[in-house]
Structures are given as C-alpha cells and as structure tokens.
Amino acid sequence: xxxxxxxxxxxxxxxxxxxxxxxxxxxxxxxxxxxxxxxxxxxxxxxxxxxxxxxxxxxxxxxxxxxxxxxxxxxxxxxxxxxxxxxxxxxxxxxxxxxxxxxxxxxxxxxxxxxxxxxxxxxxxxxxxxxxxxxxxxxxxxxxxxxxxxxxxxxxxxxxxxxxxxxxxxxxxxxxxxxxxxxxxxxxxxxxxxxxxxxxxxxxxxxxxxxxxxxxxxxxxxxxxxxxxxxxxxxxxxxxxxxxxxxxxxxxxxxxxxxxxxxxxxxxxxxxxxxxxxxxxxxxxxxxxxxxxxxxxxxxxxxxxxxxxxxxxxxxxxxxxxxxxxxxxxxxxxxxxxxxxxxxxxxxxxxxxxxxxxxxxxxxxxxxxxxxxxxxxxxxxxxxxxxxxxxxxxxxxxxxxxxxxxxxxxxxxxxxxxxxxxxxxxxxxxxxxxxxxxxxxxxxxxxxxx
Ligand SMILES: NC(=O)c1ccc[n+]([C@@H]2O[C@H](COP(=O)([O-])OP(=O)(O)OC[C@H]3O[C@@H](n4cnc5c(N)ncnc54)[C@H](O)[C@@H]3O)[C@@H](O)[C@H]2O)c1
Numbered sequence: 001x002x003x004x005x006x007x008x009x010x011x012x013x014x015x016x017x018x019x020x021x022x023x024x025x026x027x028x029x030x031x032x033x034x035x036x037x038x039x040x041x042x043x044x045x046x047x048x049x050x051x052x053x054x055x056x057x058x059x060x061x062x063x064x065x066x067x068x069x070x071x072x073x074x075x076x077x078x079x080x081x082x083x084x085x086x087x088x089x090x091x092x093x094x095x096x097x098x099x100x101x102x103x104x105x106x107x108x109x110x111x112x113x114x115x116x117x118x119x120x121x122x123x124x125x126x127x128x129x130x131x132x133x134x135x136x137x138x139x140x141x142x143x144x145x146x147x148x149x150x151x152x153x154x155x156x157x158x159x160x161x162x163x164x165x166x167x168x169x170x171x172x173x174x175x176x177x178x179x180x181x182x183x184x185x186x187x188x189x190x191x192x193x194x195x196x197x198x199x200x201x202x203x204x205x206x207x208x209x210x211x212x213x214x215x216x217x218x219x220x221x222x223x224x225x226x227x228x229x230x231x232x233x234x235x236x237x238x239x240x241x242x243x244x245x246x247x248x249x250x251x252x253x254x255x256x257x258x259x260x261x262x263x264x265x266x267x268x269x270x271x272x273x274x275x276x277x278x279x280x281x282x283x284x285x286x287x288x289x290x291x292x293x294x295x296x297x298x299x300x301x302x303x304x305x306x307x308x309x310x311x312x313x314x315x316x317x318x319x320x321x322x323x324x325x326x327x328x329x330x331x332x333x334x335x336x337x338x339x340x341x342x343x344x345x346x347x348x349x350x351x352x353x354x355x356x357x358x359x360x361x362x363x364x365x366x367x368x369x370x371x372x373x374x375x376x377x378x379x380x381x382x383x384x385x386x387x388x389x390x391x392x393x394x395x396x397x398x399x400x401x402x403x404x405x406x407x408x409x410x411x412x413x414x415x416x417x418x419x420x421x422x423x424x425x426x427x428x429x430x431x432x433x434x435x436x437x438x439x440x441x442x443x444x445x446x447x448x449x450x
Contacts, residue, residue: 024340024384029172040069046407049074049112051100051124053082055207056138057115058089060165063396064113064136065090067404073109076100078219079237081210098219100124104131111161111407114138117246119227122147125162126154134161134407136400139260140252140427141420148421148447155417163403163413164420166260170402171395176387177323177337178265180330185339187327189266192305194258194321196250197313204283204291204311205241205253209234235286242287244431249289250309251276251430258307259423260415261321261332270422270444271297271305276430282312295430300444307430328382335389342382347371421447 046069050061053075064070074095075086083096095103103109104127111134114124118140125137135155141164142148155162168174181189198204210217213234220232227245230236240246241253248256263270278293291311298304323330328341350367352360399415406413425447432449433440441450 024386026386026388029176029387029389045069045071046110046404047071047073047108049076049095049103049106049109050086051076051103051112051114051128052116052120052138053077053086054079054115056165057113058082058086060113060115060136060138060396060400061086061090063394064400064404066397067400070400070404074103074106076103078223079210079213080217081212098222101127104128104133109133111136111403117223117240118143118248118252119246120225122151123225125151129154129158129160129162132158132160134403136163136165136403137420138165139420140248140256140424141417142424142428143248143252145425145428145449148417148425152417152421159410161403161406161410161413162417162420163399163406164260164415164417164423165399166257166415166420166423167396167399168257168261169264169415169419170399171389172393172398173332173335173337173387173389173395174261174264177330177332178267180337180339180387181265181323181325182267185328185341186323186325186330187344189301189303189323189325191303191324192262192266192321193307193324194262194305195308195310196254196258196319197308197310197315197317199311199313199315199317203317205239205287206283206285207239209238213238242283242285242289244288247289248424248428249431250278250291250293250311251295251427252424254309255293255295255307255430256424256427258321259305259426260419262305263419263423263426264414265323266299266301266303268299268301268444270426271299271429271442272444273298273439273441274426274429274433275439276433278434290434293430293434295433297426297429335393336386338384338386340382340384418447 048064048070050057050072061072065072072090072094075083076097077083078098086096087094097103112128114121114135114137116124121137121141121143125135128135141151215232218237223237236243247253274295274297276293276295278290280290281292283291293309295307320331320333327344328339330337330339350363352363402413422444426442429440429442443450
C-alpha cells in the first residue's frame with residue numbers, strides 16, 4: 001500500500017502548483033492588418049462625415065480614414081475650436097458646421113460617425129439613417145431604454161447599416177478568445193469577472209476645458225438638446241460624463257465594453273437580471289455619477305458576470321476580463337488572451353487527517369482500489385498558452401474595416417443595433433439597480449426590463 005504523506009494528499013486532492021501553470025507557449029496572432037489592401041478607384045470612395053468631433057470622434061475618424069477608399073468630407077460639432085482642429089487635421093476644404101442636419105442634407109455623404117455625448121446618440125443616429133446614411137454610433141448605443149427600440153426600428157425600416165462603437169467586438173484577440181471558449185479550452189464556463197480601475201483625474205473624467213470656452217465659442221442650447229435647460233456651464237459641456245443628464249455613468253461608459261466583449265465571446269444575448277451597488281466616494285466635485293460601481297449579473301447559459309469599476313484605486317490602473325470554466329481560466333489583458341488549463345482529476349479527493357491512523361489507512365486503502373494512481377510522479381503540469389496581437393495592433397481600425405466592408409456589401413455587421421441594445425441595456429441595469437436599491441430583471445431576447 002502507498003504511504004500517506006503530504007505529497008500524496010496534494011495529489012489526491014488534485015491541486016496544481018502555480019509554477020506548473022506558468023510554463024507554457026506564447027503564440028503570435030496573425031497580423032490581418034498587414035494584408036495588402038486592394039487599391040480603391042477615386043470614384044468608388046465612401047464619403048463620411050463626423051458628427052460630434054470631440055476626443056473620440058476625432059480618434060474614430062483617424063482610424064476610419066486609414067481604411068482604403070474612405071474620405072472625410074464634413075464635420076459637425078458644438079465647439080468651434082474642435083471644428084477648426086478638424087480642418088487642421090483633415091484639410092481646410094472639409095465642410096464644418098454646428099448643425100449636423102446640414103451634413104445629413106448632403107447627398108454625397110454615405111456614412112456618418114456619431115461621436116456626440118450619449119444623450120444625443122439616438123437622435124443623430126435615427127436622423128442620419130432616415131436621411132439615407134449608414135451610421136457608426138459610439139457606445140453606449142442608448143442613453144435611455146426607450147432609445148433602443150427606436151434605433152433598431154429605424155435601422156430595419158431604412159435598411160441602413162448601424163454599427164455600434166465597442167471596437168473590441170472586431171478585435172483579433174476577442175475572436176481568438178471566442179474560438180478558444182467554443183473549442184472547450186476551459187471546459188464549461190461558470191463565471192466571468194471583469195474590472196476597469198483608474199487612478200487619475202482624467203481617468204475620472206476631469207477633461208481639460210479649453211481657454212476660449214464660452215457661450216460664443218460653444219453652442220450650449222444645441223449641446224443640451226433634450227437635457228434639462230440650465231445656464232451655461234463649461235464644466236458640464238466639456239466634462240459631461242460626470243452628469244447623468246448627458247452620460248450614462250461608469251455603466252454606460254465602461255461596463256458596456258465589458259458586456260459587449262462578454263456577449264461576443266460567449267455568444268450570449270445577455271443577462272436575465274442584474275444588481276449593482278456603489279457610490280460617489282472620492283470625486284465629490286459636483287458630479288452626480290458614482291465613481292465606484294460593482295455589478296452582478298445572471299446569464300441564462302449558466303454563468304455569472306461580476307463587474308467592477310473603481311475610479312479611486314490607490315494602486316495601478318488596470319482593465320481585464322477573466323473567464324472561469326471547470327477546466328481552466330482564460331484571461332484577456334492588454335492585447336493578448338491567455339489560457340491556463342488545469343487538468344481536472346477525476347478523483348473526488350479525501351479529507352481524513354482528523355481521523356485515527358487506522359481509519360485513515362482503511363479509507364485510503366478502499367479509495368486507492370477505486371481510484372488507482374494514474375501518474376505516480378504527480379499530475380502533469382497545467383497547460384498555459386498565450387496569444388498576442390502584433391505590436392501596434394488597433395482593434396478600432398478593424399472595427400472600421402468591418403463597418404466599411406458592410407457599407408459596401410450591405411451584409412449585416414456583428415455589432416448591429418440589436419447587439420448594441422443588448423449590451424447597453426444590460427449595462428444600464430446597474431444604474432437602475434443602484435437607483436432602486438433592488439435586483440432588476442431583464443429579458444435579453446425581447447430586450448425589455450421585467
Ligand atoms: N469606443 C471607445 O473606446 C470610446 C472612447 C471614448 C469615448 N467613446 C464615446 O464617444 C462619445 C463621445 O465621447 P468623447 O470623449 O469624444 O466626448 P467629447 O466631449 O470629447 O466630444 C463630444 C463632442 O460632441 C459634441 N456635440 C454635443 N452635442 C452635439 C450635437 N448635437 N451635434 C454635434 N456635436 C455635438 C460636443 O461639442 C463635443 O465636442 C461618447 O458617447 C463616449 O461614450 C467611446
């Protein structure tokens with residue numbers, strides 16, 4: 001009979017050591033972006049306009065015009081300085097205006113990028129689709145739940161492409177994660193944990209206000225739109241995320257990316273209920289959106305999602321997603337996905353140390369007859385594989401490449417209005433839950449609060 005010592009106990013219990021997990025392989029993901037692009041004839045260019053030319057709108061446009069055959073011809077914004085900067089970057093010949101409807105009236109514009117604050121997404125996107133334009137709408141797709149059905153309906157009725165701007169949905173890293181999960185790399189998924197922690201003023205939405213900000217250089221009534229009418233505030237104009245009237249809190253700003261990623265990787269349509277807690281812990285500067293939020297969600301596929309955003313993290317800023325299955329974990333961090341596969345011993349294990357020596361021996365004897373030792377030298381090392389995107393990889397570029405491919409082919413995009421509403425609708429459950437102090441039900445198929 002085999003002796004019963006600590007090493008044997010570990011083996012019986014089926015534990016894998018951390019050092020075994022770390023030994024593994026690193027693979028480079030294929031660089032799709034280095035494929036030579038076919039030249040596009042000048043008369044076959046897609047002409048685009050930017051509506052909402054702030055930080056993200058300008059980033060989006062920079063990525064969009066790198067796609068062969070795409071040209072920016074106009075920009076609309078409520079702050080003159082941003083319109084002037086668009087001319088500095090994309091040429092003085094582009095049309096600029098404070099009124100986006102002037103852009104929608106142009107017949108030579110095929111598609112628009114909507115980079116306005118959240119409270120304008122629905123109106124601009126619907127107006128653009130009704131004017132015959134395809135739309136790349138920044139996330140979160142909705143600001144209010146009522147926005148979702150209206151945007152889906154407009155996209156279906158007009159036959160226009162609407163792609164939402166959670167760019168990770170087009171990332172080669174997320175595609176690899178989706179393939180790995182489907183191939184059973186971590187067994188059956190039971191939990192997803194994700195976080196997005198920040199530790200700086202700009203991370204907490206204290207964006208820089210330009211020195212010339214005034215009611216003359218900024219179109220304040222147009223910026224407000226349907227939001228409550230209040231006197232001019234440079235802070236609310238340039239740091240709008242801090243107020244629920246324009247933004248959607250950390251849920252709409254950051255949780256939504258984590259939902260889009262989770263839904264894309266798992267193929268789920270969304271949670272059936274969610275609850276959140278949190279509060280305004282540190283940035284008490286007049287804002288009404290919390291700076292700490294924790295959310296928990298039930299998925300009908302049999303896993304839970306746990307999310308955290310903390311703007312007051314005293315440590316490192318970080319962001320990541322971990323998928324836990326019954327045979328391992330898969331982690332997305334930076335531009336890489338890694339899998340730690342833990343071989344699951346089929347033995348149940350024993351806890352017998354508190355019994356008499358004789359009883360321990362008797363139980364172990366019977367146990368070893370039932371479960372003979374398969375690996376006398378210990379369990380094989382857990383497998384670790386890492387898949388990295390090439391240096392400088394941009395998922396934003398791939399997201400625009402997919403968008404413009406759909407504009408040309410008229411084939412549907414993955415992150416369409418339905419996908420966008422399912423991600424944003426799930427994310428905003430957190431705000432509803434925090435307000436009500438209650439668990440909130442959601443029907444992910446019909447996309448309705450229950
Ligand atoms: N996908 C991502 O990773 C990502 C990153 C950042 C921001 N975003 C999203 O992009 C959007 C914009 O965020 P931002 O950081 O660029 O904000 P921002 O404040 O820098 O820019 C918004 C711009 O919209 C303009 N605007 C407001 N109302 C308008 C209207 N009616 N017509 C035309 N322009 C109008 C404002 O003048 C402002 O310049 C938000 O919805 C945000 O959630 C997405």
